[in-house]
Amino acid sequence: MIDRIINTFHIASNEGHGSLFVILIIGFFFGAIIMYSRLDKFEKMAGFMIFEDTLVPRMAMVTVALSSIGFYFLVQYDYGTFAIKPLILGGVIAGAIMFGIGLVILGKCPSAFFVSVSEGRVDAFVGVLGGMVGSAVFTFLYPSIQGFMGENLGDLRLVSFFEGNELLVTFVFSGVLLLTAYLLPTIEYRDPADDNKE
Amino acid sequence: MPKQIPWWLGGIAMSLLFYFSFSIYGANRPIGASTGMAYISSILFGMDADNYSYIAEIQKSGAWEAVMLVGVFFGGLFISLFITKSFHISYIPTLWKERKNNSVKSRMIWSFIAGFMLMFGARLAGGCNAGHILSGGSQLAMSGIVFAIFALGTGVITGRFFYKKKVCKND
Numbered sequence: 001m002i003d004r005i006i007n008t009f010h011i012a013s014n015e016g017h018g019s020l021f022v023i024l025i026i027g028f029f030f031g032a033i034i035m036y037s038r039l040d041k042f043e044k045m046a047g048f049m050i051f052e053d054t055l056v057p058r059m060a061m062v063t064v065a066l067s068s069i070g071f072y073f074l075v076q077y078d079y080g081t082f083a084i085k086p087l088i089l090g091g092v093i094a095g096a097i098m099f100g101i102g103l104v105i106l107g108k109c110p111s112a113f114f115v116s117v118s119e120g121r122v123d124a125f126v127g128v129l130g131g132m133v134g135s136a137v138f139t140f141l142y143p144s145i146q147g148f149m150g151e152n153l154g155d156l157r158l159v160s161f162f163e164g165n166e167l168l169v170t171f172v173f174s175g176v177l178l179l180t181a182y183l184l185p186t187i188e189y190r191d192p193a194d195d196n197k198e
Numbered sequence: 199m200p201k202q203i204p205w206w207l208g209g210i211a212m213s214l215l216f217y218f219s220f221s222i223y224g225a226n227r228p229i230g231a232s233t234g235m236a237y238i239s240s241i242l243f244g245m246d247a248d249n250y251s252y253i254a255e256i257q258k259s260g261a262w263e264a265v266m267l268v269g270v271f272f273g274g275l276f277i278s279l280f281i282t283k284s285f286h287i288s289y290i291p292t293l294w295k296e297r298k299n300n301s302v303k304s305r306m307i308w309s310f311i312a313g314f315m316l317m318f319g320a321r322l323a324g325g326c327n328a329g330h331i332l333s334g335g336s337q338l339a340m341s342g343i344v345f346a347i348f349a350l351g352t353g354v355i356t357g358r359f360f361y362k363k364k365v366c367k368n369d
Contacts (some may be wrong), residue, residue: 002345004241011261018225020203023262026219027269028276029227033215035277037208042291049350050357052293052364055205060332062209067216067336080220083227085324085334087341095323100352102316105308105360107291109327111231113313114267115274120287123309128235130313137314138321142252149322154338157367173338181209191292194201194284 006007031115040115040124043189046107053189061181070171084157090150201282216336227262228331228337231270232320234263239317297361319349 013020033041037059047053074080104110106127108116113131118125138145158173159166203211218224237260240246240253247254278285290305298304320326323345325334331349334342 001241001244004246007275008237008241008261008264011258012265015262016225017262020265020311022225023265024269024272026215026225026229027266027271028273029215029269030266031270031273031275032277033208033211033273035274036203036281037205037211038218038282039208040274043293046237046357047293049353050297050361050364051342055208058205059208059212060335062206063212063216063332064335066210066213067220067325067332068338070213070217071220071336074217074221079222080226083333083339084337085330085341086341087339087344088324090342091222092323092341092345093348095321096348097352098315098319099323099326099345100319100349101278101356102314102319103313103327104348104353104357106312106316107294109330110235110316111267111270111326113235114271116270118274118285119278120285121291122287122289123305126306126309127313127316130310130315131235131317132242133310134314134317135236135321136243136245138245138318139236139240139245139250139252142250145322153340158338158340158343160340170338181205189293193288193292 030111031118034112034115035119040108040112040119041191042107042123044107045109045112045189046104047090047189049104052186052187054184058181058184061177065177065181068170068174072167082157084155087153087156089150089153092147094149199281202285205235212332213336216333226264228329228333229266230263230325230333231267232263232317232326232329233260234265234267234315236321237261237264238267297364323349 007022010025035183038044039056039059044053044055071080092159108124108127110131113124113128117128159169162169216229219227219229231257236256245253247257289302290300294305323330324341325345330342330345335346
């Protein structure tokens with residue numbers, strides 16, 4: 001096991017996607033932003049799907065709206081490359097349904113797991129354990145599941161349907177998200193557990 | 199220091215981080231988390247690339263994300279210890295108590311089941327909130343958009359049946 005752990009750092013640093021330091025810094029800020037915006041809280045993530053809080057959709061929409069425009073120009077001027085996940089319809093839909101059920105019950109996504117554990121939440125840690133077992137079962141079953149995941153529709157993007165108007169579509173997409181985020185009402189679940197401590 | 203940043207500032211900060219990670223000055227790849235989880239799981243359960251085709255497929259991306267997750271843990275720990283000062287051992291979220299029950303056992307069992315479903319689902323779909331919704335959405339990837347619609351739609355429907363109705367507070 002120790003060998004595998006050392007090897008992990010070795011693979012990561014030789015993959016051509018930044019030095020170990022850069023990867024750790026990206027993770028550090030990712031975790032810090034999640035925690036500082038309280039995106040990791042059950043009350044925010046599960047709360048948004050039972051209409052108790054609107055922080056998660058608003059923050060996610062701003063992130064995607066700004067990033068989509070930034071990414072467009074980064075790629076346009078060769079400062080970045082798109083890495084599009086293929087649309088394997090059966091796998092994506094079946095996976096999304098399972099994911100959605102898990103998400104509203106646990107109230108954390110796979111990165112917020114770790115953030116919540118770092119805040120001392122035991123239920124999040126149990127969720128991580130469940131996730132570890134879930135991944136292992138998937139890895140074990142993968143050869144037999146592969147056939148059922150459906151046709152690979154390729155690396156489709158929304159702009160693929162509007163050839164020649166990529167920039168316009170990106171701006172409209174971004175604008176709609178920003179406007180929706182702005183218009184969504186401010187609903188905030190006030191957690192008394194946050195008030196009691198100093 | 200404020201204990202929480204507002205949604206718009208969180209969104210701006212997150213997209214700046216995304217620019218950095220995506221650009222050649224950072225990692226030249228978008229952020230993702232669940233492949234890293236699967237990779238860590240393979241270490242814990244001793245599943246290696248020689249015997250499991252899935253691990254061979256995800257090894258490179260998984261190792262990158264696993265290292266990133268180490269950073270995520272410390273980023274969260276840093277903020278919870280020094281800025282939000284919210285670090286403390288807890289078992290049940292407040293909203294769960296309000297809308298579900300007060301049983302630690304129930305919360306733990308459901309957490310395990312939900313964690314299992316989350317990760318199994320994320321692997322089946324090829325990504326999670328980070329990889330599909332945030333990074334996928336930012337690249338206008340159809341896989342990300344389809345994932346977002348089905349995951350959030352299912353979440354809302356499940357939430358309606360799983361939790362008790364909202365109690366009106368008369369105060």
